[in-house]
Amino acid sequence: MELKKGLEDVAIKETSITFIDGELGRLYYRGYSVYDLASFSNFEEVAYLIWYGKLPTRKELEDFRKLMAEERKVPDHISSFVRQVSRNANPMDVLRTAVSMMGLEDSRDGDTIQKAIKITSKMPTIVAQIQRTRRGQDLVEPDPNLSHAENFLFMLHGEKPSSTDVRSMDVSLTLHVDHEMNASTFACLVVASTLSDIYSSVVAGISALKGPLHGGANSEALKQFLEIGSPDNVEKYVLSRLSSGQRLMGFGHRVYKTMDPRAKILREYAKQLSTEKGLGELFEIAQRVEEIGIKILGNRGIYPNVDFYSGLVFYALGFDPDVFPTIFASARVVGWTAHVDEYLKDNKLIRPKAIYVGDLGRRYVPIDER
Numbered sequence: 001m002e003l004k005k006g007l008e009d010v011a012i013k014e015t016s017i018t019f020i021d022g023e024l025g026r027l028y029y030r031g032y033s034v035y036d037l038a039s040f041s042n043f044e045e046v047a048y049l050i051w052y053g054k055l056p057t058r059k060e061l062e063d064f065r066k067l068m069a070e071e072r073k074v075p076d077h078i079s080s081f082v083r084q085v086s087r088n089a090n091p092m093d094v095l096r097t098a099v100s101m102m103g104l105e106d107s108r109d110g111d112t113i114q115k116a117i118k119i120t121s122k123m124p125t126i127v128a129q130i131q132r133t134r135r136g137q138d139l140v141e142p143d144p145n146l147s148h149a150e151n152f153l154f155m156l157h158g159e160k161p162s163s164t165d166v167r168s169m170d171v172s173l174t175l176h177v178d179h180e181m182n183a184s185t186f187a188c189l190v191v192a193s194t195l196s197d198i199y200s201s202v203v204a205g206i207s208a209l210k211g212p213l214h215g216g217a218n219s220e221a222l223k224q225f226l227e228i229g230s231p232d233n234v235e236k237y238v239l240s241r242l243s244s245g246q247r248l249m250g251f252g253h254r255v256y257k258t259m260d261p262r263a264k265i266l267r268e269y270a271k272q273l274s275t276e277k278g279l280g281e282l283f284e285i286a287q288r289v290e291e292i293g294i295k296i297l298g299n300r301g302i303y304p305n306v307d308f309y310s311g312l313v314f315y316a317l318g319f320d321p322d323v324f325p326t327i328f329a330s331a332r333v334v335g336w337t338a339h340v341d342e343y344l345k346d347n348k349l350i351r352p353k354a355i356y357v358g359d360l361g362r363r364y365v366p367i368d369e370r
């Protein structure tokens, strides 16, 4: 039996959802390049595409938007829970528990995608509640007349966001929607393959995404830039970080051996937003880290990934670094649930093997003789 550490290069399913060309740095959702989707589409349209496999007609999109907008409100007891714990708790822990509470309400039977729409519509409401509670602010009710991205920012700030902010949020969510068999999606599938329920799968996805090697890297990358403090400190910081064996956060990827295309797109939004919001120096620091990081690590195929610039976008839009992974989760829930739906059409219990390297035939020694 061959040992495949980290399941590297092991395929666990066929998919028609997402294709990644890791050598050329290309990414396609349902066959459409993310460059085109980021330029011309929006979160709701891409979510529809991911779940149903085709772009919606105008009427289908209108109905779908309406359905999502109707599902945004979160039950009062979940909001109360979020209010009670969010001042001190990790935002991903709060989101994970809130989604788990949603599962208490919903029967286990029923269509995965219908439930996915409910969860996806509500997650930004919970994230905005977490963020506002951390700042001691009152909650803002969702506005059903706004798009998914616009409403997200409206619930965050309590006022209509600028068109640049809405576009940046929309593109960021669109780019986080899916990424083939990443660790959190795999975690969702492990749960789904036992024929558990979709809420349990999403809870597993949030749990796996939280870690700093995965979705937690967006806040770590931004904290790095804040810690560096000035573009003049970048070289010294990067060299000392790497020589002490620490990783550069927001760099490196299991599949991409070149720049992640999502990082390229998000770099432009980070640049525009940071210039507008007086965060130009932070962007300069990030760009310098990118340059020096690539100079040192690029020859080993280690380049910026999606988490490198997304944090700067989320920070400029007004989120705390610790909240960033919950925004990632609010978009990735689309991919998690689409992969679960696809997998269940031809389900096989996920049960890999471990190679035993311990002793055998040991004699049991009674406790008084040890």
Ligand SMILES: CC(=O)SCCNC(=O)CCNC(=O)[C@H](O)C(C)(C)COP(=O)(O)OP(=O)(O)OC[C@H]1O[C@@H](n2cnc3c(N)ncnc32)[C@H](O)[C@@H]1OP(=O)(O)O
Pocket (backbone or CB within 6 Å): 006, 212, 213, 214, 215, 217, 242, 246, 247, 248, 249, 250, 251, 252, 253, 254, 255, 297, 302, 305, 306, 307
């Ligand atoms: C949305 C996402 O999940 S994108 C990824 C977000 N995560 C991060 O940004 C955290 C930093 N990056 C990393 O830790 C890694 O690049 C991972 C975990 C993402 C992928 O790595 P893997 O494919 O599993 O490779 P692995 O962790 O085995 O690293 C291979 C080598 O590259 C080095 N390496 C990988 N990433 C980095 C990095 N960011 N900084 C410095 N060295 C790195 C490792 O130290 C290791 O070196 P070694 O062979 O000398 O021991």
Ligand SMILES: O=C([O-])CC(=O)C(=O)O
Pocket (backbone or CB within 6 Å): 178, 179, 180, 181, 182, 183, 253, 254, 255, 305, 306
């Ligand atoms: O694909 C991966 O391993 C990690 C990643 O970039 C993502 O989940 O977006």
